[in-house]
Amino acid sequence: MSACSSEESSVSGDSENQKEEKDKDQEKEKEESQENKNKQEEKTGKTEKDKEKEEEEEEVASTAPAITEPKYKINQKNWSVQPLNESINEKVVLLTIDDAPDKYAVEMANTLKELDAGAIFFVNGHFLDTPEEKKKLKKIHDMGFMIGNHTYSHPFLPDISQEEQKEEILQLNNTVEEIIGEKPLFFRAPNGANTDYTKRLAHEEGMILMNWSYGYDYFEPYMDAKKLTEAMVTGKAPEIDITYSLLKPGANLLMHDREWTAKALKNIVLGLRDQGYEIVDPHAIKTK
Numbered sequence: 095m096s097a098c099s100s101e102e103s104s105v106s107g108d109s110e111n112q113k114e115e116k117d118k119d120q121e122k123e124k125e126e127s128q129e130n131k132n133k134q135e136e137k138t139g140k141t142e143k144d145k146e147k148e149e150e151e152e153e154v155a156s157t158a159p160a161i162t163e164p165k166y167k168i169n170q171k172n173w174s175v176q177p178l179n180e181s182i183n184e185k186v187v188l189l190t191i192d193d194a195p196d197k198y199a200v201e202m203a204n205t206l207k208e209l210d211a212g213a214i215f216f217v218n219g220h221f222l223d224t225p226e227e228k229k230k231l232k233k234i235h236d237m238g239f240m241i242g243n244h245t246y247s248h249p250f251l252p253d254i255s256q257e258e259q260k261e262e263i264l265q266l267n268n269t270v271e272e273i274i275g276e277k278p279l280f281f282r283a284p285n286g287a288n289t290d291y292t293k294r295l296a297h298e299e300g301m302i303l304m305n306w307s308y309g310y311d312y313f314e315p316y317m318d319a320k321k322l323t324e325a326m327v328t329g330k331a332p333e334i335d336i337t338y339s340l341l342k343p344g345a346n347l348l349m350h351d352r353e354w355t356a357k358a359l360k361n362i363v364l365g366l367r368d369q370g371y372e373i374v375d376p377h378a379i380k381t382k
């Protein structure tokens with residue numbers, strides 16, 4: 095708990111910049127993998143129809159939830175959620191809950207579930223030490239929420255060795271996989287502070303990096319449900335000098351597992367929807 099009290103120091107987590115080159119590389123990799131697939135098809139002699147049949151059979155046998163076709167991607171420059179094409183609604187916001195599952199995550203998941211609003215819970219390993227804590231994570235995942243990696247013990251990554259950075263990220267991935275049967279697909283560094291190494295590692299581990307657009311629940315004046323609701327819904331936080339709105343289509347909203355945030359959550363969702371924003375389903379965000 096104490097490790098998280100300092101939390102993210104900036105309102106907006108857009109300090110990180112990633113090169114567009116990377117996107118291009120990813121596109122290329124994708125093309126290459128499609129090419130390999132085609133080659134494999136030639137080798138095995140399986141027709142597209144055979145494959146479809148196999149896939150159908152698999153679908154019947156599997157109890158896994160239906161795979162949602164990607165509609166959005168995370169902009170790696172400003173961390174917003176962007177539609178993949180013009181026919182997709184751009185007026186969305188992404189809800190994220192960090193430092194989970196501490197005391198309020200399950201309650202928050204219940205609130206969101208009742209409102210049919212998706213979210214990513216960014217979890218820490220030090221909240222997953224006991225069977226009770228593991229149960230909480232399983233429950234949140236079973237309710238349909240995405241689980242993201244927020245490091246094992248919430249360190250300031252630039253201050254620790256590369257070996258320790260690796261341990262912080264991989265150990266948590268393994269812990270999460272042991273509990274829910276899959277590894278996280280998103281990574282958010284504590285305080286939004288990545289190193290070149292953690293960026294590379296997250297990518298190698300198949301995780302999408304993200305900081306956030308705005309979040310206010312870790313600033314003293316907004317540790318109050320009513321004030322926080324107002325700030326999250328308007329995008330403005332005048333008591334910390336944010337007098338302009340950071341609420342825009344695609345905004346990536348940072349919240350935490352905290353008492354005042356849990357209390358405010360329902361009205362935050364309703365207030366955003368009142369303004370015509372859709373809460374994006376994180377499963378619709380492109381990860382691979």
Ligand SMILES: [Zn+2]
Nearest residue numbers: 098192193284
């Ligand atoms: Zn955190």
